[in-house]
Amino acid sequence: MQVFNARHFLRHIGMPTLQEFTTAHVLGPRLSIDWSRPAATLPAVVADAVDGIALALRDPALAASARRALEQDWWLWHDDLRRAHLMANGLAIQEFRHAGADDALAAAAFAVRDEREIALWMLAHREPTFRAAELHLAFQARANGKYWQQHRILPHLEPTRDRAQLETFGREVAKVYQKVGAGAGVHVEISDRAADDSVQLTLYVEGPVTALAQFAQNSFTRLTTRIALETAIVYRPACGTVETIVKGGARNHAAVLQLFGQHVVGQELAPQAIAKRRFRLNALRDGVLEPGADWSRHGVEKVRLRRVLCCPLGQTGVGIQVVASPAKEQDDALQAALRTLQVAHAFAAEYNLEGATLIVYLLPAGAGQGRHFSFDVSASGSSTIRNLSAPNQLIATAVLRALHVMDAA
Secondary structure: EEEEEHHHHHHHOOOHHHHHHHHHOHHHHHOOOOOOOOOOHHHHHHHHHHHHHHOOOOOOOHHHHHHHHHHHHHHHHHHHHHHHHOOOOOOHEEEEEEEOOOOHHHEEEEHHOOOOHHHHHHHHHHHHHHHHHHHHHHHHOOOOOOEEEEEEEEOOOOOOOOOHHHHHHHHHHHHOHHHHHHOEEEEEEEEOOOOOOOEEEEEEEEEEEEEEEEEEOEEEEEEEEEEEEEEEEEEEEOOEEEEEOOOOOHHHHHHHHHHHHHHOOOOOOOEEEEOOOOOOOOHHOOOOOOOOOHHHOOOOEEEEEEEEEEEEEEEOOOOEEOOOOOOOOOOOOOHHHHHHHOOOOOOOOOOEEEEEEEEEEEEOOOOOOOOOHHHHHHHOOOHHHOOOHHHHHHHHHHHHHHHHOOOOO
């Protein structure tokens, strides 16, 4: 994803989305914009007006209370644009469409706007739906990762919506983290996923005291704060599975699930762990990724190993990571590893492939140039496939199956 720049982002926002967002924003009343000017000039006009607020913050005559209020609104403007930038992608738009399937006004707005404008329109006019999609995608990005686990519990349970019970649940979860210096503060958000009829609980626990280096009012300072510790639970009533993202290992996962049963669904739970499905990365080591393979049936021109992590068998804490050039015609990471380790043949049993990054080059559409994307896989079963767009997720899964890294469904 491109690095965020507020002025550059605004260049891609047309009318009336730009005016609707600006006038609805908390900073809007502080901006003096002549909306009758030519539409092509308005993004720069808005950006200049916001920069004018930044200059006003440097005025020594500005009262301290007014400065704090103005600075807070200015920060919110930039943060909201950044949030819209991060949600201007295919996965987020798909979430918006699912959530707004019965919203005629949203459907009409989607029809005449691109991804950036849709994200900005949703933030301005459907902020709860925008926030729910943010939470869902944040969970999805961390699913199958280091802090993620999946269990089977009872189906058709009804998670409570009572705010008092949810707050009690949050306070009990906060106690789990107190051994690492967490405080008692907690914030709980609950949201529904229209795409798969699941329910997500997201908790923010007051973390240990941390000193952050920052600039405030053009002066460097260190801010003492408590960073929020994030915990999330997704429950699917239809199949009775629950996914948790919890820091602290299996014991904390078990504790959070016990509290979830006690306070959220009112049921004593006996979770059964669903083990991660491991990837057979040694299949890549053993030569299935042939240079002349025909990938056209998957819409793919070529597949290469961008990175490989080679670990000696039976030795812990020892690994060699090799990174190859992204250039399509260059040797991939496995070939580079063979040269680096001065081995003239494929790795024998004394080396295992524990991690890899695959780069997939797609066939060009028409006369255009082909695109490419990459994703990480670990022998433990973790991957970043769910961070890809929906079409690329299907392609990545098909590639892993074709390489015998994973079994067919």
